[in-house]
Amino acid sequence: MDTYELITRNAEEVVTDEEVRELADDPAGKRVYVGYEPSGVLHLGHLLTANKLIDLQEAGMEVVVLLADVHAYLNGKGTFEEIRDTAERMKAQFVAYGLDESNTEFVYGSEFQLDEEYTLDLHELELATTLNRAQRAMAEIAGGETAKVSHVVYPLMQTLDIEYLDLDLAVGGLDQRKVHMLAREELPELGYDVRPALHTPIVADLESGEGKMSSSEGVTISMEDSTEDVAEKVNSAFCPPTRDPEGDLENPVLELFEYHVFPRFDEIIVERPEKYGGDLTYEEYEALAADLESGELHPADAKGTLASYLDELIAPGREKLRELRS
Numbered sequence: 001m002d003t004y005e006l007i008t009r010n011a012e013e014v015v016t017d018e019e020v021r022e023l024a025d026d027p028a029g030k031r032v033y034v035g036y037e038p039s040g041v042l043h044l045g046h047l048l049t050a051n052k053l054i055d056l057q058e059a060g061m062e063v064v065v066l067l068a069d070v071h072a073y074l075n076g077k078g079t080f081e082e083i084r085d086t087a088e089r090m091k092a093q094f095v096a097y098g099l100d101e102s103n104t105e106f107v108y109g110s111e112f113q114l115d116e117e118y119t120l121d122l123h124e125l126e127l128a129t130t131l132n133r134a135q136r137a138m139a140e141i142a143g144g145e146t147a148k149v150s151h152v153v154y155p156l157m158q159t160l161d162i163e164y165l166d167l168d169l170a171v172g173g174l175d176q177r178k179v180h181m182l183a184r185e186e187l188p189e190l191g192y193d194v195r196p197a198l199h200t201p202i203v204a205d206l207e208s209g210e211g212k213m214s215s216s217e218g219v220t221i222s223m224e225d226s227t228e229d230v231a232e233k234v235n236s237a238f239c240p241p242t243r244d245p246e247g248d249l250e251n252p253v254l255e256l257f258e259y260h261v262f263p264r265f266d267e268i269i270v271e272r273p274e275k276y277g278g279d280l281t282y283e284e285y286e287a288l289a290a291d292l293e294s295g296e297l298h299p300a301d302a303k304g305t306l307a308s309y310l311d312e313l314i315a316p317g318r319e320k321l322r323e324l325r326s
């Protein structure tokens with residue numbers, strides 16, 4: 001796979017394609033970041049962006065993970081002490097999941113966001129941005145309620161972090177796109193450069209195939225789930241024998257194969273008794289999706305296989321969590 005393909009595979013959107021192509025021409029030493037509001041337990045949403053970070057490390061880029069403690073505080077996620085605690089657990093789970101520790105810089109937001117120069121730049125951004133614009137940038141991240149002043153400071157700080165962390169590429173879920181668009185507009189106002197952004201898709205709810213799966217609503221899989229939990233959740237997942245069900249629905253089983261399993265394994269083996277046709281081996285997502293569609297692969301076999309690969313992916317993080325709690 002060429003570097004541009006590796007960088008952009010499974011991305012829902014790159015802004016702009018031309019800027020990302022330029023990065024792909026010379027990726028060595030380029031700094032890419034993802035920021036996360038600390039959360040004590042990783043779920044599939046976190047792992048989707050982590051998969052992208054692993055791709056980017058493979059492409060030779062340096063990865064910065066921002067443990068966005070101040071942002072979590074501004075978004076009402078708890079006291080500073082609680083947030084710090086969860087951030088340490090989060091970091092340990094990312095490393096267990098497979099982020100190369102020797103090539104990943106973990107930074108706490110509070111390490112630089114409370115500096116004088118940063119604060120003055122932030123105030124300049126506050127002066128340059130309308131309330132309406134900042135609220136719109138924050139709507140998806142806050143999940144509705146953006147009535148507090150903290151909610152409009154949040155996207156401005158995220159904008160500024162792109163400059164202060166000296167980044168070449170911003171990565172995030174599609175829910176971050178409005179903040180990244182704000183950053184493209186506002187950074188030049190302060191005399192800073194515009195940076196490209198890459199957005200990963202948001203996977204549909206496991207059970208219904210509707211809308212967006214997140215930790216707060218709907219069914220997801222987390223590092224806390226046992227092997228049995230994973231099997232049960234995948235087993236009750238929505239899985240019509242097609243890639244594109246009617247209307248707004250998605251096939252979450254296929255999405256998980258595409259975004260979570262295939263990027264991390266060279267081949268996927270569906271184990272089947274001889275009387276049902278014997279084992280199936282797939283090197284590409286498309287081949288598996290085509291077999292599900294044609295009926296060659298039964299949804300129950302697809303689910304059983306998905307559950308066991310997902311379980312293998314989360315097992316090291318689950319172990320780490322147990323260790324940290326004992």
Ligand code: NAL
Binds near residue numbers: 033037071157159162
């Ligand atoms: C991501 C988040 C917060 C601050 C950031 C600063 C720089 C780069 C990325 C950042 C968290 C993100 C979320 N807004 O919704 O999880």
